[in-house]
Each structure stands twice: as structure tokens, then as C-alpha cells.
Amino acid sequence: MPQTNASNEYGYRSFSVGGFSFERDEYFAHIKWPGGSHTMPMDAFLRALMRDISWSFFYGIVNFDQVFGTTNHYGNVDVFAGLYNAGYRAQNKHHVENFKTEEVRAVFEAMLDDWTNEGFDPFAAPEETGTPFGPKRGGNRAAITRKRLVANRMTGMKGDIPLRTDAAGNPVNRQFADVSQDEPEVHAEPGFENEVHAFNFFGYVSRSDVTWNPSVCSAVKYSQVCATTEEFILPIIHGNDRVEWFVQLSDEIHWDIQDRESGAPRARVVMKPGDVAAMPADIRHQGYSPKRSMLLVWENNDATLPDLYAKKKLKPNPVDF
Amino acid sequence: MRRETRFGSLEHYEKGGVEVINDDPRNYAFSNIFEVASKSEPYEKVAVGKNLKYVLEAIRAEGTSPWYAASHDEAAIVMDGEIEIRLVKLEDKLVAEDHEGTTMLEGNPKGKKMGYIVARRGHMALLPKGAAYQFHASKPGVILLQTIRGDLTAERWKDICQK
CATH class of the missing domain: 2.60.120.10 (Jelly Rolls)
Incomplete structure (x- = not known):
């Protein structure tokens, strides 16, 4: 289970995995690790976190920005800060920890769930969604638990991924x-x-x-x-x-x-x-x-x-x- | 605000490109499907993407193609024009299970007619394993084919890619 604390003054919980800790306020995610810290705007952080979870850490490296991210080793995951940043590496200021995939996934999913406010969809284009900023305001579980669609043979075939239609709730963008x-x-x-x-x-x-x-x-x-x-x-x-x-x-x-x-x-x-x-x-x-x-x-x-x-x-x- | 969606075609396409900062543009094997098809012979299968044994081929569809088959599924995306795809369930196994890529058949295949598809720009069609297929286009069109590198795949990267 992810380690969580009580809600802070803005209504958000804090999270940790290994030596990494994550806190949010109204505008930013604050990431800390032994020997360093980093700040990301909340909209960018949630959009990156959404992809990282949804793609099961994807093919290779998911850099949330030039400092923080994950590397997929397919069964285990590196969580890193500064590992792929020439400035951090030159001063030996990078930090990396390896975890079983499920351990990181559990923490990241709980964090995304708690930190995503009602009306904000991290998969949507900015023009199509509400704001992620401000104090805690409900949630949007439907938006953050979409399943990745993977056709076995071809979309639309019997028994494969279904086609999108108005009736199925998929209007033309x-x-x-x-x-x-x-x-x-x-x-x-x-x-x-x-x-x-x-x-x-x-x-x-x-x-x-999306x-x-x-x-x-x-x-x-x-x-x-x-x-x-x-x-x-x-x-x-x-x-x-x-x-x-x-x-x-x-x-x-x-x-x-x-x-x-x-x-x-x-x-x-x-x-x-x-x-x-x-x-x-x-x-x-x-x-x-x-x-x-x-x-x-x-x-x-x-x-x-x-x-x-x-x-x-x-x-x-x-x-x- | 309503915006127009832009697609390419044989008649009208505009290429982007690689702007090098510290690299070799050849690393990106940058080409354009419509440009490749505009310079190809009908039904020539020109690789525009290659990922080890897998390829994406740009095919100029014009007139009636030979019959083809493969030991695995292939997928055709119509990028321009209107293409008829005719399908026949092969009576005999004409392509060995371990032979990958598209095989050209001699003459007309023996087997039951499976049906046909008329596909236009943006449509994707399955070319199923065990079937013979033939394309027909009354006007020039373009197919992007997802398949495996085979005897018919033409690789001419230095002619089609930005250098």
C-alpha cells in the first residue's frame, strides 16, 4: 500500500515511495529525495503522471520534465531525479531508486486519484478541460481510469476492440x-x-x-x-x-x-x-x-x-x- | 472555432523535414508517402518504415494488381483514392508458414471467393492470413501497407529520404 499522510491545508494527501516524497499545494507538485528537491506545475505533473500509469511506464524512459521521471525495465521501474540531465550528472546530484512495478504503480495511482480535481481530465487538451489548480475539489475517477485500447488483430473485428460510435458515447472531436x-x-x-x-x-x-x-x-x-x-x-x-x-x-x-x-x-x-x-x-x-x-x-x-x-x-x- | 483538417494526397502534399542541430538527418529516414508513391510504378512496394524485419510500405495503386498472399495478416490503410480489394480463400497453402512478407501469386488463385471491400481515404482493411488478395484502382491512389519485409519489398532509402 502507498504510504500516505493526512491531508494538508489544501486538502491533499502526501505520498512517498522509497526515498522519494511527493506533496502538492494549489499550483505545484513538490518532489523530494535524499539530497535534492524539484518543483513541477500541477497541470504538467498530472498529465505526465496520467500517461506514465496508463501506459504501464511505456517503452523506455518517461521524463516528466528535464529532471524527474521513470525508466521501465518491464517488471521493475527506476524512479529518478536528474539521471538524464547533464548538469545533475556532472555534479553527481542525480538520484535513482528501483522498485517493483506494482509498488510504484500503487503509489502513482493513489497520487493521481487524490490530486486530480473534479472537472480536470489529464488526458484532454487544455481547451477541453477544467483547471487542475486550487484547493482539493472532488475528483475525476472516470477520466483517470480509462483503459488503454490494444487490438489483437484489428479494431472492429468480432471479439476485438470495438469501433467508436455516437451511440457508444464517442462523438467526433x-x-x-x-x-x-x-x-x-x-x-x-x-x-x-x-x-x-x-x-x-x-x-x-x-x-x-484523449x-x-x-x-x-x-x-x-x-x-x-x-x-x-x-x-x-x-x-x-x-x-x-x-x-x-x-x-x-x-x-x-x-x-x-x-x-x-x-x-x-x-x-x-x-x-x-x-x-x-x-x-x-x-x-x-x-x-x-x-x-x-x-x-x-x-x-x-x-x-x-x-x-x-x-x-x-x-x-x-x-x-x- | 472550427478548423480545417488537412490530409495529403498524390495531387497535393507538402513535406516537412529534419532541422539538424547536432545530428545526421539520415538517422530519421524522413520521407513522404505521397512523394514516394508519386514516383513509383503501380503496385511497387516501397519501404518507408523499417523496424528490423517489419516494414511499412507505400504502394501506388493504379489499375489492377497481381494477386498476393502472405503467411501472416497484413493491414492496408488507404491514404488516397478509392481501392477495391478482392479476397479469395486459398484452396492450397501457396506460402510456407515460415515465409514472411508478401508473395506474388502466378495467375488467378484457386479457392472460394471471400468477398470484396471498397475502401477510400482513411479506411483500413485486413488482408487476412490464408487469403489471396488483389487491389484495383480506376484512378491512382495510395496504400500504406503494414507487413513484414519480403521478396517484393523495395528499399531505396537514399532516393526517398532526406540527406
Whole structure:
């Protein structure tokens, strides 16, 4: 069970895991560890925390910002401060502790639950949600317990992830009102109804009520096509433990690319509809989407890959030419 | 405020790019599906993404394709145009279980007709394991295919990517 204290003067509980402690006031999260402390604005902290939990600590490193974050070792998790920050590392001011995944998850889930106020949805775009600031004011458990959608074969097939519809409570997002909702013509001969399958992929994506949260829509062995709608800023800086690829389906995203270990800037990648770009295994990235856009994130879910990249048995860039 | 959603097409696409600070743009293998398809032969399968053995292929759909099959599922996303996908359940196993990627079949496949799909921009279709499939497009279109690198995959990174 997470260690918690009584509520503070603002109505919020405090949390700890190992040597890390977490407190919040009306505007900020205050993180402390032996020998250091860090402050994050509450909106950014909750949005990052939401992704970290929802993605089960994701592929590799989830930097909440340039100081605090987690590294997934698939079964156990590092919680760190300054570990991937050149300034902290140079002065030996970084701090890292390793925990079983479930131990961190329990603390983080309880913290997210307590610190998320009524009316604030950490998955929503800023224009679509209320404020996370101020004293404790109810909660929003429905928003923070959404399940990640992972199709086994393809979205919409019998027994797989269902399609999104108005009737199911998935209206078209306000910024995708002009996206065609027409369905493909599927003419299956008797007996092949479950094999002859197609769906409106862009229509499905246009009905997503979350941002920066990829859902697996089709799988070919370990190859996963994930779709996500992006608006405003990716709330984490994702440090890759393998190569992933982006295909810009609509509109535009600008990516800041930094060295994964130090945070030193390496490049900016501007992606427009139809653009394809790899994210190498030795970078971290953060995206900016001025208008809600559709992004295809293409992942290789092979569990052996992080170790192969870490041991440099695979090159960080996907192709040589 | 209502905003227009922008998609690309063979007729109109605008590329972004890699702005280097301290890097080699080739690390990002940056290309554009519509540009690749605009310079491809009909049904040429050009890799635009590669993650070890897995690939994403940009395919220019124009006219009628040969018949294809694979030992595993594949997924086709129509990025532009209107594509008819014809499906036949193969009577005989024409592709070995351990042979990955798309295989081109000779002539017309033997087997029961499974049906057909007419897909337009933004639609995703399953190309199921054990089936033969054929594309038909009366006007040029673009398919993004999720599959595994195979005999037909063309890799021409230095021609399609930012250097």
C-alpha cells in the first residue's frame, strides 16, 4: 500500500515511495529525495503522471520534465531525479531508486486519484478541460481510469476492440468535425463475415476523446500500428529504448529531439500529412501539435529489443543509406 | 472555432523535414508517402518504415494488381483514392508458414471467393492470413501497407529520404 499522510491545508494527501516524497499545494507538485528537491506545475505533473500509469511506464524512459521521471525495465521501474540531465550528472546530484512495478504503480495511482480535481481530465487538451489548480475539489475517477485500447488483430473485428460510435458515447472531436465518417463497403460472402473486414480508421481516430495516448489498431506479429490524436504538447519527454516510427496522418506536429542521456538538442523534426520519420533508439522526443492532429505511431513490441539496444547489439538508427 | 483538417494526397502534399542541430538527418529516414508513391510504378512496394524485419510500405495503386498472399495478416490503410480489394480463400497453402512478407501469386488463385471491400481515404482493411488478395484502382491512389519485409519489398532509402 502507498504510504500516505493526512491531508494538508489544501486538502491533499502526501505520498512517498522509497526515498522519494511527493506533496502538492494549489499550483505545484513538490518532489523530494535524499539530497535534492524539484518543483513541477500541477497541470504538467498530472498529465505526465496520467500517461506514465496508463501506459504501464511505456517503452523506455518517461521524463516528466528535464529532471524527474521513470525508466521501465518491464517488471521493475527506476524512479529518478536528474539521471538524464547533464548538469545533475556532472555534479553527481542525480538520484535513482528501483522498485517493483506494482509498488510504484500503487503509489502513482493513489497520487493521481487524490490530486486530480473534479472537472480536470489529464488526458484532454487544455481547451477541453477544467483547471487542475486550487484547493482539493472532488475528483475525476472516470477520466483517470480509462483503459488503454490494444487490438489483437484489428479494431472492429468480432471479439476485438470495438469501433467508436455516437451511440457508444464517442462523438467526433470538435477539431475533426470535417473528417469523413463514411464506412468502407464490405461485401463478405457467407461464412467469411469474420475475415472480410475494414473500418474507417480516420473516423475512428477522429472520435478519440484523449490526446497523446496511442491505441493499437492493427497487429502483424510484434508490429503494432497505433493511432493517437495530438493537441498542444506531449506531456512527457519520451526516451526511446527501441526505434519507433511516426506517420503524420493529418495536420502538423513539430518534434524537439534531444540526446536521450544528456538532453542535449539534436534536431527538430517538422511533420506534415504523409510524412514518415523514425525516432532512433538513442533519443528523447517531445511533440507540439498546434491543431488537433492524427498521428500513426508504429511500434515493435518485441520484448527482447530493449536489451539488444542497450548492449549495442542493434544500431540506434533503423536504416543505413 | 472550427478548423480545417488537412490530409495529403498524390495531387497535393507538402513535406516537412529534419532541422539538424547536432545530428545526421539520415538517422530519421524522413520521407513522404505521397512523394514516394508519386514516383513509383503501380503496385511497387516501397519501404518507408523499417523496424528490423517489419516494414511499412507505400504502394501506388493504379489499375489492377497481381494477386498476393502472405503467411501472416497484413493491414492496408488507404491514404488516397478509392481501392477495391478482392479476397479469395486459398484452396492450397501457396506460402510456407515460415515465409514472411508478401508473395506474388502466378495467375488467378484457386479457392472460394471471400468477398470484396471498397475502401477510400482513411479506411483500413485486413488482408487476412490464408487469403489471396488483389487491389484495383480506376484512378491512382495510395496504400500504406503494414507487413513484414519480403521478396517484393523495395528499399531505396537514399532516393526517398532526406540527406
